[in-house]
Structures are given as structure tokens and as C-alpha cells.
Amino acid sequence: MDVRALLKDAGLAAFVAFMLALPMIGFQTVDFSGGVGITVVTRFGDVAISVVLVFVGRLALSLLQYPSWRPPLLMASVVVVVGLPLLKTQAHYPVITWLAVIASAVIAVRSAWLHFDVSGVVGRDENNRMGDAAAFIGRWFGPVFVLFAVIFPFLPTTSRYLLDLGILVLTYVMLGWGLNVVVGLAGLLDLGYVAFYAVGAYSYAIIARDFGLTFWACLPLAGLFAAFFGVILGFPVLRLRGDYLAIVTLGFGEIIRIVLLNWASFSGGPNGISSIPRPSFLGMPFHPNPPEGVTSFHQFFNIDFSAEHRIVFLYYLILILALVTNSFTLRIRKLPIGRAWEALREDEIACRALGINPTNTKLTAFAIGAMFAGFAGAFFATRQGFISPESFSFIESAVILAIVVLGGMGSQIGVVLAAVLLIGVPEFFRELAQFRMLAFGAAMVGIMIWRPRGLLAHRDPSIRLSDAAGAGR
Amino acid sequence: MEYFLQQLINGVTLGAIYGLIAIGYTMVYGIIGMINFAHGEVYMIGAFISIITFIVLGLIGITFIPLALMVVLLSAMVFTAAYGWTIERVAYGPLRGSFRLAPLISAIGMSLFLQNYVQLVQGARVKPMQPVITGGFEFFQGSGFTVRLSYIQIIIVVLTIALMVGFTFLIQRTALGRAQRACEQDMGMAALVGIDVNRTISLTFVMGAMLAAVAGMMVTLYYGVIDFFIGFLAGVKAFTAAVLGGIGSLPGAMLGGLLIGLIEAFWSAYFSVEYKDVAVFVILVLTLIFKPTGLLGKPDIEKV
Numbered sequence: 068m069d070v071r072a073l074l075k076d077a078g079l080a081a082f083v084a085f086m087l088a089l090p091m092i093g094f095q096t097v098d099f100s101g102g103v104g105i106t107v108v109t110r111f112g113d114v115a116i117s118v119v120l121v122f123v124g125r126l127a128l129s130l131l132q133y134p135s136w137r138p139p140l141l142m143a144s145v146v147v148v149v150g151l152p153l154l155k156t157q158a159h160y161p162v163i164t165w166l167a168v169i170a171s172a173v174i175a176v177r178s179a180w181l182h183f184d185v186s187g188v189v190g191r192d193e194n195n196r197m198g199d200a201a202a203f204i205g206r207w208f209g210p211v212f213v214l215f216a217v218i219f220p221f222l223p224t225t226s227r228y229l230l231d232l233g234i235l236v237l238t239y240v241m242l243g244w245g246l247n248v249v250v251g252l253a254g255l256l257d258l259g260y261v262a263f264y265a266v267g268a269y270s271y272a273i274i275a276r277d278f279g280l281t282f283w284a285c286l287p288l289a290g291l292f293a294a295f296f297g298v299i300l301g302f303p304v305l306r307l308r309g310d311y312l313a314i315v316t317l318g319f320g321e322i323i324r325i326v327l328l329n330w331a332s333f334s335g336g337p338n339g340i341s342s343i344p345r346p347s348f349l350g351m352p353f354h355p356n357p358p359e360g361v362t363s364f365h366q367f368f369n370i371d372f373s374a375e376h377r378i379v380f381l382y383y384l385i386l387i388l389a390l391v392t393n394s395f396t397l398r399i400r401k402l403p404i405g406r407a408w409e410a411l412r413e414d415e416i417a418c419r420a421l422g423i424n425p426t427n428t429k430l431t432a433f434a435i436g437a438m439f440a441g442f443a444g445a446f447f448a449t450r451q452g453f454i455s456p457e458s459f460s461f462i463e464s465a466v467i468l469a470i471v472v473l474g475g476m477g478s479q480i481g482v483v484l485a486a487v488l489l490i491g492v493p494e495f496f497r498e499l500a501q502f503r504m505l506a507f508g509a510a511m512v513g514i515m516i517w518r519p520r521g522l523l524a525h526r527d528p529s530i531r532l533s534d535a536a537g538a539g540r
Numbered sequence: 541m542e543y544f545l546q547q548l549i550n551g552v553t554l555g556a557i558y559g560l561i562a563i564g565y566t567m568v569y570g571i572i573g574m575i576n577f578a579h580g581e582v583y584m585i586g587a588f589i590s591i592i593t594f595i596v597l598g599l600i601g602i603t604f605i606p607l608a609l610m611v612v613l614l615s616a617m618v619f620t621a622a623y624g625w626t627i628e629r630v631a632y633g634p635l636r637g638s639f640r641l642a643p644l645i646s647a648i649g650m651s652l653f654l655q656n657y658v659q660l661v662q663g664a665r666v667k668p669m670q671p672v673i674t675g676g677f678e679f680f681q682g683s684g685f686t687v688r689l690s691y692i693q694i695i696i697v698v699l700t701i702a703l704m705v706g707f708t709f710l711i712q713r714t715a716l717g718r719a720q721r722a723c724e725q726d727m728g729m730a731a732l733v734g735i736d737v738n739r740t741i742s743l744t745f746v747m748g749a750m751l752a753a754v755a756g757m758m759v760t761l762y763y764g765v766i767d768f769f770i771g772f773l774a775g776v777k778a779f780t781a782a783v784l785g786g787i788g789s790l791p792g793a794m795l796g797g798l799l800i801g802l803i804e805a806f807w808s809a810y811f812s813v814e815y816k817d818v819a820v821f822v823i824l825v826l827t828l829i830f831k832p833t834g835l836l837g838k839p840d841i842e843k844v
Contacts, residue, residue: 083622083625083626086618086619086622087619087622087623087626089619090588090589090592090593090615090619091585091588091589091592091657091658091661091662092661094592094595094596095661095662095663096588096591096592096595096662096663096667097663098665104668104669104670105591105595105667105668105669106595106599107592107595107596107599250641254640254641256641256644256645258648303825303828303829304825304828304829307828307832310574310575310644311783311828311832313575313577313644314575314776314779314824315824315825315828317776318776318780318821318824318825319821319825321776321817321818321821322817322818322821322822325814325815325817325818326818328814329814329815461772465648465652468645468648469649472645501656501659501660502656502660504652504655504656505652505653505656505657505660507649507652508649508650508651508652508653508654508655508656509649509653510649511645511646511648511649511652512630512631512646512649512650512653514649515631515635515638515642515643515645515646515649516631516634516635516646519638519639519642
């Protein structure tokens, strides 16, 4: 092994890291104490640490390419022995310490695994294995997950907090499944998905405010309005190339937000709309003292009033909405339109040659995705009781997209796992909240490089020829 | 009339800044056919490096303005170029030949990462800076409205023109420019005749980042406040400028930037400030619908 080339390569990486870190990490802009303006404080220690980390990391990455297990393991041990005491002295970012430990653990495990894996071949084979695992999980664990989700509110360990978290995660699962129709199946990158979510939320809030309709009457309307907006936006721009579409949808998302922010007489402006009516169970409200002539939920079932009834009801509501989204997607994939989506994603020119109208096909995907976002938006409005343009920023779109991308575009079970991973898990690590979006961004880049089909990607061919023909794969 | 003239001056200044960022988009699109979504963030980093260099220079006692400006310009360009190079190597390089949406998703991830990275290491608060260059010319004072042409606006426009001239020379006359145009036409063929394609692409990103860094420095001087979120809107507007001018075309990016700057200034002055961003987005959509090739672009032929 060519040690000199390795060191040179790692040295170059370290030099670049120095160039990157020196201005941005080396000097921190801080407010003048007691005065106006800003000044800088230096953090050269952190620069040094970044440079060392990059040097070691680059070296480790290069060593991983070698078929032998010894150098990576040696490297990992060096990282742990030398790196940890060094990092301990710098308490700025304990998370870096953790990352280093996890990275070295991964390296060590991987090198050990390489040792036992006689073939030493990773890559294609590994991908297939992961795909099979995903298919297995999807087939056998899907029903188990659903069962778990159904009994979740009645588990003894479930607190009000966990239930709220469950509602939040399920909302994102639903949004992820909705966006999966657009991104995963039709291959259209939609960066303004949150706009349709906003349309759904605001249409429910405004219809309920101005016309006094109930949640159940508004839910289809919210979906319809969102789908309508999807068609309005999609019609002119879906003829464009994929990457233009991304920017235009991004711009559309911003337009909706700016309009909601400034059109105060209609949307309440930055103050939003408050006291949005809560949903009722078959017309029975969840209220301790219902108005005259109305039976409330607890009176009808003759149980004591508890504020948790409404939460449990909301939980089931979003669970049902999400499952409807899921089964709808699974079904429509098998219909001609669903197949046309997937075909279009793979090769638009071939589709056109086969007589598929690309604009109309994309438009249906766009409208259906938007409709689900509209449903989710109406649910969001009724759950919060208050909405404002703050909730519908680009970051939300990015989070939903990250869920779909990480889960594996087109994979339904992947979306669930990614939503739990990205929305549920960070709730338990509140002190790391500031790193959340940083990690999302890095994860999106990493996934595209190493596992472009997602963490748990599995693509069932929607049509399979005979087994004999399929055996060649 | 005086009011109109003032908006013209403001619009041209703004347009110069957008034009510089737009070149980065259009060059990258021309050479590898992807939208470098993180380019707005590169510009934001350029602005941060400028403000940091200004303060450091102030602390070590270099207060001679022309010298300080030169040092800041150099430092912003060099360090931001390192960011541009790294972004390409880390996020886009490994994806050549991957599926269609992969580079774009990676770019969005990179953009999120950079935004939050800057927020983390520099803080989320708005960074104000004392004006370095003050004063200017005032004329047409007669009818109660004074038209101001500040020195900083002159510097911005002159510097932009100088950079554009130098840049055009670089593309038209040097070996690097030739290599770049060759890669733009046919990457495989360029590689066959001995052009280092990877190096050329890297240098494209480096040049785009340098121009964005200059734009960042100008904004720091012009407005005096920056924060970690400025890259988002500026990026979208500069992209609109690139599309309006014809993506892939360098003169188009400059023209588009100028037009977007003027439109934004006049829209804010005569219609409403709140909806000025909406105006830009609407222009983007209208351009894409009615003239997707832009004003100076070549038609895009889809090959099987």
C-alpha cells in the first residue's frame, strides 16, 4: 500500500479543511458588549480540531478501499486513542465527539465484517440484500406496524406527550406519502409541497370561519382546493424540464407564503387565524359543557370527561387519513395511470413515443399529491386551532422532501421509518436540536452519494413477466 | 423624473449584484446541466467572509480604505472559492452519471447544510456593519427630490463591469476558457482530446464562487447588514436572472441580472414593496412558459 500517496491525499484534504474553517470557524462574529456593531473572537482551537478530524477521516475513508481489514481497524483504534482525549478538552461541541466515536465504531465494525466476509465483495450485492430486507419488512412488518399504531394510544407507557408526538409523526408520514406520489412515483421534484399543505389549512380555517361549515364538510373541500391549486400551478410548468419544475414550485411556495403574510384582511396576515373549530365525533363535540341540545362525546358514551379523548380521536383521525393515503397510492400504482407515472419517471421520451401524454399524466400526479397535502393541512389546522404563515416556510418542504428521499423514493415503508427517524427521534434529543437541519442536509447529500435509492429502497416491478424471465436478474 | 432616475440608479446597482451571482448558475448549468441550488449559499458565505475580514482588518489597524477593500476582495474570493471547490467535490462530483434528480436533491441538501452550518458557527443574529464608504454625488435638487449617486454604487457598478470584461476575456481567449467551452459542447469528446474534464468542472465552480463572493462583499458594503438566510432569496432571484437571460449564456446572465434588478427597484418604487419577491417569481414562471430559452439562450435539444 502506497503510504505516501495516502498521506498526500489526506494532507490535501486537511489543507482544504483549513481554508474552509479558518474564516468561518476561526473567527466568530459577536455583538459588542454594551455597544453597537459587532466584533470577532477567535476560535483557532476549533480550526485545528476540524483540520485534524478531516485529515484522519480522509485517511480512514481511503483505507476503507483496501481489501484487508487490518489498516481500517488500526485507524479506528488510533482515532479512539488519540482523538478522544483531544476532543474532551474542547467542550464546545460534544456532538463532534460522539460523531467521531460513532464513525470509528462503524469503521471498526465494517473492517471486521470485511474480514469475515470471504468474498470481500460489497456494493451491488449489498444493495440487493438491503432491497430484499426492505421487501421483507414491507410485507411482514407492515401489518405489525399498523397494529402497533392502532393499539398505541392504549399502551400503558403512552403519555399525553407521546400521543402528541405520535400525531406529529403521523402527520409527516401522511405528507411524506403524499409527496411520494409526486417525487417517488412520477419523478417530479416538488420543492413547494408545503404550499398545498398551507392551502388545505387555510381553506379549512377560512371556510369554517366565514361559512361555519364543520370539519367533515371542509375536509374534502380542502383537498379539492389544494388539488385545484396543483392543477393551476402544474398546467403551465409541467411541460418544463424536471429541474426547472423544482425551482418554480419553490417560487410558488414562497408566493403563497408572502401572499398569506400580506393579505391581512383575508388570511389574518402574520397573526394568522386563531380559534379554528375543533373536529367532532359524528357531530358530538369534545367539550366538558356542551351547549344546550348538543350531546357531547363523554355524555353519549357515559364516561367522565377527559381532555385526552380529543387527542386520541385526533390520533385516530390522522392514522386513518394516512392509511387512506397509503392504500390509495398502493392501488393507483397498479392502475394504468400509476404505471404511466413510473414509466415517465424512468424515460419521458420513450413514454411519449408510446403515446402517453406526459403533461396530463404529470398533472394527475401533481394534483393527487397536492390533494393529500390539502387533507393533511386541514387536519393540521383543526389540531392546532391556530395557523399562521410561519408554519408553512420552505424548511417544512425541505423536511418532507428529506423524509421521502431518505426513505427511498417510491418506498412506502421507507417513508414511515424516515419520518420516525427525522421527526420522532430528534424530539428526544432536544439539546441537539440546533444540529437537526444540519444533519438533514448532510444526510440528503450522503444518501444521494451512497444509497441513491434511499435507506430502505425496494422497487417492486409493478408488472412481472413469468418467473423464468425474472430469473435473469 | 428625479424619482425615476433614482430608481434607475438603485436598479442598476442591484442588477450588478444579481448578475454576478447569476453567472455562477449559468456557467454550472452550461457545463454539467444542473441547477446549483447551493450557489445562493456560496454568496452568503462570501458576504460573511467579507464582514469578518473587514472586522479583523479594523482590529489589526488597517484603516486605509482602498487597501482594506483590496484585501477584503481577495480574502473573500480565495476563501469562498475553497467553498465552491469543496461543494463540487463533495456533493456533485460523485454523482456524475447518477439518476436525473440526484444532483438536484444533493444540491438542496448542501444548501440546507451550509445555511445551518453558518447559523451554527456564526450565530443566527443579523450582522450589522458600520458603513465603510460614505458620501456621494447629489444632483437635481430643484424640484424637492434629491437624486443620490453614492460612491459605493459607483464602486459596485465599476467593479462589476471590470469583472465582466476580465471574465469574458478569460472565457474567450485563455486555454481554460477554451477547455470550458469544449466541455460545454461535448464532455466525452473534450476528454478524448486531452482536456481534464474534472479539473475544468472544478474550476467552473471555483470561478462561480469567486464572482458570488464579490457579490457578497458588495451587499455587505451596500446594505450593511447580512444574516445566514440571505442566500435563499438572492439565489432564487439570481437564478431567475439566469433563466430570463437564457440559461447557459454568459451575456444573458448579465443582461438578466440587470433586468431583474431594474424590475425589482421599479416594482418596489411604484407598486408595493411587500410583493417585490412575488414579482420576480412571476417573471420566472412567465419566462419559463413563454420563452424557456430566455432572451439570449440557445434552444435546448433533448437527446435520447
